Structure formats: structure tokens, C-alpha cells
Amino acid sequence: MKQLDVLDITSFEQAKVLSHELRRRILSQYTDNQVPRTAKQLADQMNLPASKVHYHVRELVKAGLLGLTGTNEVNGIVEKYYLPVAKDFRIVLKDMDTQLEGKQKIINQTLTEFRKGFLQAMAEEAENSMLDVYHLHLTASEKEELTKEIKSLGEKWHQKVKERETDEMKSQYEIVLSVYKKESD
Template identity: 30%
Template sequence: MSDHPPYLPPPEEVLEIGAPEQFAALAHPLRQRLLFALGHRPATTSQLAAQLDAKKGNVAHHLKVLREAGLIHIAETRQVRGGTEQYYQRTARHMLVAEPQAEGTAAMLAAVAQELSRSPAETHLTLRHLSLSPAKARELGETLARLVDEAEENAEDQPVHGVLVALYQQALPTSTTTA
């Protein structure tokens, strides 16, 4: 018997994040890591706790917060040894945060830092600042999104790799002089 139920894709392709409870749910690194972990297949609390090296009770609490925010749902339940095992799944394949909030962004970056530190393979992390016209920045953003989407192999027996893509316009320096 398999440790995972038959894979069914999330019910939605894209979920736009905008509700206050969704932003609050995204403001914790473990909840971000849980969303990362649920990006490819449903999993139980025990499976997620083992995968993320976290306490089962802590994982259960954060799954509840994510579920109440509508970011995950129970995809399947199974009867095991007199109990019920719940498999959690993201509600959408992609989650779009149109107007990121500082707390959620900080939590996501902290979660990525945790994932990088636990990676068994060599990682690649680059930060560059480029001078781009608005049209070129839009083109670069579309190209990066397309590259990431096209790279997915959907090979169950291969390791999962995290990809963080951020394209933003650097803020202009604030003037420190007064008139």
C-alpha cells in the first residue's frame, strides 16, 4: 500500500491572495514551508512533520490556520488502525499575492532560507540589480515565469527543487536633506 493517495491536482489553478486571514496565515515561515511541501502531492500531518523535521502538534496547528484561511483543504481521508488519516492539499497550484505585505514576504524569505540551509544539494542564490525599462522589466518577468512553468517535469521519482523568482523595482533613495 502506498504512503500517498492517488494524486489529484488541486481544484484551482490560481488562487489570488487578498483576504486578511490569508495574509495572516502567510506570515509564518512554517506555514510557508507547509505550502511548499504540499505543492506536489497531498500529505498527512505525520508525513509533513517528518519531512519538515517539525513537531506533529505544531504542524497540526499550522495546518489548521492554513485550512481556515482557505489555502489548503482535506483532499482525502482514510481509515487506519481505528483512526482517520487526513491528507491535506493546497487549494490551488499557484498562489498569487497581488499586493504582498511585509510580514508575509518576510516569512516567505525566512522559509526559503530554512529550505536552503537544509538542502542536501548545492544551491544557487543570486541577487542582481538591473537597469530596465518598464517594457523590458515586464518581458523579463514573463520570461522568468514561463521558464519556471516549463521546467516542471512531474517526475514522481525525482527530487523536488525550490525556485524563488522575484522581480521588483528598487525603491528610490529618500532624501536626507531638508530645505
């Protein structure tokens, strides 16, 4: 199975599966992006019951986010090895195949999970967490320029991480970036 660098999620069903916190944690276990794992290996890695992880692995496979790379029979039991179909996933709301209500549900789930993770990080290491909110008065062209710069910055760091040649210890970070027009008070 050839793994993509980035998979743009435009399907409501895939976004719904991806917005589940445990499923994102399962995908994050593949930090090396090269070593396929069984549901049991993932469960052991995460200190979770194998049945719970197996269910969520099946959901990830069904949604096309995790792919079967091979099998191995051990003592009459078939072990299935999985790998994410991409090294990174990006939900693209503007291209999503659903109405506003579906998009709102995905946004709500994503921000709820981000909030939980951010608050936990703040409780553990407040000095290493960042939340900056800017209120900007922009023209339409300035807004487009800002959006392009933010996307470019994300792509730059994605490429930098992809090209890294060191095996030094890495920590996972989440970044949520948004530019939206605020309604006038």
C-alpha cells in the first residue's frame, strides 16, 4: 500500500469518523508512518482493551482512513496489519459533500476535542501552550492574502517535518487555524 503524504477529507462520513478522539489517537500511534500494526498491538501501545481498539480500527478501515497492509497466521489466528492511508489528514470543509448542518457537526466535534486536549495541555504545561486571538479589520483582498499565508505556513511545516532526517524524540502537537468573518455587534 502506497501511503499518501496528505489526504484531504471532503466526505462527511470520513470527517465524522476522523473527528472521534480515540480514532485520532489510534492514527497518532503511527508516528513512524512506516510500521504496520495490528489492533492488538495498538491496544497494547495505548493501554486500552483490545476489543475497544479493534472496533475503532474497523471504523477507520470502513471509512478508508486505515488500510490493510498484510496478514499473518499465528496459532490459527489471522493477524491483520494496518497502516494509515496518509501521513496526515486535512478536513476541507468548503469541499465537503454535506449541507451546513453536517459541516457544523464536524466543526463542533473537532473544536470540542481540540478544547479538551488544549485544556489538558494547559493544566500539564501552561507555558508550552499557546492561544492567540486576533481581531483584525481586513479588506476582502487582505483576508485572502492572510488565508494564503496561513496555508503556506502549514504546508511549510508539514514539508519540514516530512523531510526530517533525525530519529530524535518528537512530540505531537495540534494546531487549529481559522479565518472567518465576524458578524457586527
